[in-house]
Structures are given as C-alpha cells and as structure tokens.
Amino acid sequence: MVDRPNKPTALATTPGLPPQPQVNTSHDNSRITAVLPTGESIEVLLYGATVISWKDRAGNEKLWVSEAAKLDGTKAVRGGIPLVFPVFGTAPDHAATSQLPQHGFARTSRWEFLGKSTSESGPADASVKLDFGLSSNTLDDEAKKLWPYTFSAIYSVTLTADSLGTGIVVTNDGDKPFECQVLMHTYLRIKDITQVQVTGLEDSEYVDKVDAAQVKTQSGAVTITGETDRVYTPAQGPAEPVVVSEAGEAVYSVVRDNLKDVVVWNPWTEKAAGIADFAPKDGFKNMICIEAGAVRGWTALEPGDALEGAQTISI
Numbered sequence: 040m041v042d043r044p045n046k047p048t049a050l051a052t053t054p055g056l057p058p059q060p061q062v063n064t065s066h067d068n069s070r071i072t073a074v075l076p077t078g079e080s081i082e083v084l085l086y087g088a089t090v091i092s093w094k095d096r097a098g099n100e101k102l103w104v105s106e107a108a109k110l111d112g113t114k115a116v117r118g119g120i121p122l123v124f125p126v127f128g129t130a131p132d133h134a135a136t137s138q139l140p141q142h143g144f145a146r147t148s149r150w151e152f153l154g155k156s157t158s159e160s161g162p163a164d165a166s167v168k169l170d171f172g173l174s175s176n177t178l179d180d181e182a183k184k185l186w187p188y189t190f191s192a193i194y195s196v197t198l199t200a201d202s203l204g205t206g207i208v209v210t211n212d213g214d215k216p217f218e219c220q221v222l223m224h225t226y227l228r229i230k231d232i233t234q235v236q237v238t239g240l241e242d243s244e245y246v247d248k249v250d251a252a253q254v255k256t257q258s259g260a261v262t263i264t265g266e267t268d269r270v271y272t273p274a275q276g277p278a279e280p281v282v283v284s285e286a287g288e289a290v291y292s293v294v295r296d297n298l299k300d301v302v303v304w305n306p307w308t309e310k311a312a313g314i315a316d317f318a319p320k321d322g323f324k325n326m327i328c329i330e331a332g333a334v335r336g337w338t339a340l341e342p343g344d345a346l347e348g349a350q351t352i353s354i
C-alpha cells in the first residue's frame with residue numbers, strides 16, 4: 040500500500056482490520072514520523088533524509104543525537120544517521136569529488152518524501168517503510184555546480200518491531216560514468232563506552248585514520264579506549280553481523296547488504312571537545328558510530344548503472 044505524503048494517516052480503527060502504522064508529516068513539512076501499532080517509532084528529517092530518532096516500544100531512544108545538533112537545516116545533523124554521499128570525508132586527490140564538502144552533499148540536501156508502504160499483517164509484526172528521493176533535478180545549484188552528474192537516489196527507512204533498516208539505490212541517469220562512495224553514519228546510543236565490545240570484525244583489515252592511515256589487522260573484539268576512527272573491510276563479508284555488546288550483552292546487531300566496509304568512530308575526549316555541535320562534551324561515552332558503507336576505494340557507475348546498499352540494525 041503506498042500513500043502520498045502530507046496526509047496524516049489515522050490509526051485504522053475499522054472493525055476487523057488490524058491497526059496500521061501511523062505516518063505523519065510535521066506542520067512545517069520538515070520531518071516525517073512513523074509509529075507502529077506496538078509503539079516503536081522513527082523520525083526522519085527531510086534535511087539530509089537524516090533519521091534523528093528510533094525508539095523501541097518502551098520509548099527508549101536507540102540513536103545518539105547531540106544536544107547541540109542543528110535540526111533546522113543549517114548544518115549536517117550531529118547524530119542520528121547522516122547519509123554520506125558521494126564522498127566519504129574529503130578526497131583531495133579524486134578530481135571529480137575534490138571540491139565537495141566533507142562527506143558530500145546528501146546529508147545537507149533537502150530530500151523529497153516519496154511516500155510510505157506499510158505491511159498488511161497483524162499489529163505484532165507490522166512494519167513501515169518511508170521512501171525519500173534526491174536527484175540532480177532537486178539538488179541545489181551549489182551542489183550541482185560542484186558535482187555536475189545526472190543521478191537519482193532513493194533512500195528507504197524501514198521500521199519493524201525489532202529493527203531499523205536503511206537502504207539506498209543510486210542510479211547514474213546521465214551519459215557519463217561517475218565514481219562515488221556511500222555510507223550510513225549511524226550514531227548508536229549506548230550506556231557506557233568503556234563496557235562496549237564490537238565483534239564481527241575479527242581478523243579484518245582496517246585503515247587506522249588516527250594512526251597515519253596505516254593498514255592494520257584487527258585481532259579479537261574491538262574495544263574503545265581513546266579516539267577511534269577506523270575503516271574496516273570485514274573479512275567475514277557483509278552478511279556476518281557486526282555486534283555491539285555492553286557488559287557482555289548484545290545490544291545491536293548490524294547486517295549489511297552489498298556494503299563492504301564498516302567505519303567505527305568515537306571521538307573521545309579531545310576530539311569531542313573540539314566539535315562545536317557535540318554536546319554534552321562527555322556524550323562520547325554514550326555513543327558509538329558503526330557506519331555501514333562502501334568507502335574504501337570507489338564504486339564506478341556507468342550510465343544506467345545503479346549502486347544498491349543497505350543495513351539492518353536489530354535490537
């Protein structure tokens with residue numbers, strides 16, 4: 040079932056029909072919220088198609104968003120799930136993207152809400168998918184000037200009772216090839232970074248961005264004891280879950296589809312202190328970024344080709 044936006048959907052109370060997810064557009068048309076009949080919810084800003092909230096049925100927030108994050112479209116959101124495209128970081132040596140701002144323009148562009156799809160099943164396994172679109176036609180002039188390729192992107196955010204999925208399809212609609220990188224920069228909320236272990240990256244090669252981009256091999260689980268900024272290419276492949284545990288208990292499991300890399304980022308004390316919109320300053324204790332993407336090297340898209348990638352985070 041596909042509905043158009045701007046039409047708040049009342050919780051279906053028709054006798055005989057199970058309650059359906061509720062999807063609403065905010066009055067100022069800046070964000071979309073979806074709530075499952077069982078209480079789980081998400082909130083997505085059209086600015087960047089940034090997921091800024093994901094709550095379980097008890098109302099516990101699963102994503103970390105800085106208290107100083109700008110949610111008014113003046114700066115990429117510090118937290119939630121900013122979408123990185125078409126460049127990860129900056130790429131001074133890659134002519135086609137060298138002019139772009141850090142992490143590209145997807146996270147600072149206004150996306151269109153294309154509509155929702157809901158499952159027709161019972162309330163216990165209801166799900167909702169929100170689709171967002173960005174293309175060279177809707178991109179602002181500044182970004183278009185810096186990256187003059189013809190493309191379209193559809194980003195889908197799917198909420199189920201126990202998972203959040205995000206997936207992107209980028210199509211080269213033009214007549215010249217382009218190279219790009221894509222990444223879902225997920226800030227997971229945790230209770231205490233010192234208790235966190237990340238598994239699923241054992242024996243994987245990684246680029247250590249805090250140690251002169253040296254290429255290293257992970258031995259054992261990842262623990263965070265200082266500034267951490269690593270691009271892993273998991274040896275186990277995308278379907279092997281990357282699991283975040285706290286005090287020995289698994290809290291998040293991230294499975295990737297066609298995204299070969301995983302960035303693990305925590306700014307720790309000094310870096311967090313230097314990030315203006317990072318608050319509170321000790322908030323790094325309550326977050327870990329596990330970022331699914333294809334960012335080591337480039338994905339080349341010939342005219343007509345598409346790049347598809349997705350992650351599913353289960354709790």
Ligand SMILES: O=P(O)(O)OC[C@H]1O[C@H](O)[C@H](O)[C@@H](O)[C@@H]1O
Pocket residue numbers: 115128141142224248268269302303304328330
């Ligand atoms: O400050 P931002 O542009 O949002 O980037 C935040 C972080 O993103 C990724 O995790 C990169 O690996 C880091 O190097 C970067 O510091």
